[in-house]
Amino acid sequence: MILLPMKRVSIICASTFEARVIELLYETGAQGLTSFPVRGIGSQGEIEAASVQIEVILQPAKAEELLQRLRRDFFADHALVAYESDVQDEPPAESHVTTAEEQARLTPDAVLQEFKEGNRRFRSGQVTRRNHREQVRKSAPGQFPKAMVLSCLDSRVPVEDVFDQGIGDLFVGRVAGNFVNTDLLGSMEFACKVAGAKMILVMGHQHCGAIRGAIDDVKLGNLTSLLANIKPAVALSQDFPGEKTSANPLYVKHVAENNVRVALANIRSKSPILQEMAEEGQIKIVGAFYRLTDGTLEFIE
Numbered sequence: 001m002i003l004l005p006m007k008r009v010s011i012i013c014a015s016t017f018e019a020r021v022i023e024l025l026y027e028t029g030a031q032g033l034t035s036f037p038v039r040g041i042g043s044q045g046e047i048e049a050a051s052v053q054i055e056v057i058l059q060p061a062k063a064e065e066l067l068q069r070l071r072r073d074f075f076a077d078h079a080l081v082a083y084e085s086d087v088q089d090e091p092p093a094e095s096h097v098t099t100a101e102e103q104a105r106l107t108p109d110a111v112l113q114e115f116k117e118g119n120r121r122f123r124s125g126q127v128t129r130r131n132h133r134e135q136v137r138k139s140a141p142g143q144f145p146k147a148m149v150l151s152c153l154d155s156r157v158p159v160e161d162v163f164d165q166g167i168g169d170l171f172v173g174r175v176a177g178n179f180v181n182t183d184l185l186g187s188m189e190f191a192c193k194v195a196g197a198k199m200i201l202v203m204g205h206q207h208c209g210a211i212r213g214a215i216d217d218v219k220l221g222n223l224t225s226l227l228a229n230i231k232p233a234v235a236l237s238q239d240f241p242g243e244k245t246s247a248n249p250l251y252v253k254h255v256a257e258n259n260v261r262v263a264l265a266n267i268r269s270k271s272p273i274l275q276e277m278a279e280e281g282q283i284k285i286v287g288a289f290y291r292l293t294d295g296t297l298e299f300i301e
């Protein structure tokens, strides 16, 4: 038996006709019905707000029959648009979540490699399609994350997406300027020693406002004491051979990279637990710089 590709029929109608159209769709045996509000332009050029788009997937013969019935029953007196299109063969959305056994089998090197590959998918627009609802359900009983990422607050750094990871895959610590303090070190110790994560990745980023604020010695409320955490990186950057101001993106990047190096050194010197785990090869502690302009990660030694 040859299976013809399924057809998607899309119908746009005034929301007052939605119930009648849906009734007809069920009569024709449509599956996977979705319906969402849309706005269009009316015959007088006005915006028509109260329209709805309904989509169903049907066998080709049924799709043709449906279009004919819509034409006969609705087109004469109601503003309605309907068309059919091929349903592309899409792989099912990923619904798996990392299990305890999978986490136990992972090595720090494998996690780093996976994150590099995930970033390659992210920056080429090939992120994994995920069924978040299923992942929420499956991850609820327990978590077995692969890594902890310490990131800046910046809204342009979507941490899970940057590594193409799903629900339950990552611990994420965020603070403006991605520095470590006692609380973040405690969080990292929990992530690795208690919850089994195999890597700590400290991620600075391009055009970081916190780094620029530290360079400019900004004074503002509680931000003043926050920025003091980034001052060691500014002090480390005095050898920069160029204009040392927040207006120079190369200098801002230089300080941001040094800021990651300071965080890595602090993790090792202030957490004997993490330092020992790293020495024994149970975890990897790495740094990276995220380029906002193209989504690329540069790893920092």
Ligand SMILES: [Zn+2]
Binding pocket: 152, 153, 154, 176, 177, 205, 207, 208, 209, 210, 211
């Ligand atoms: Zn930032």
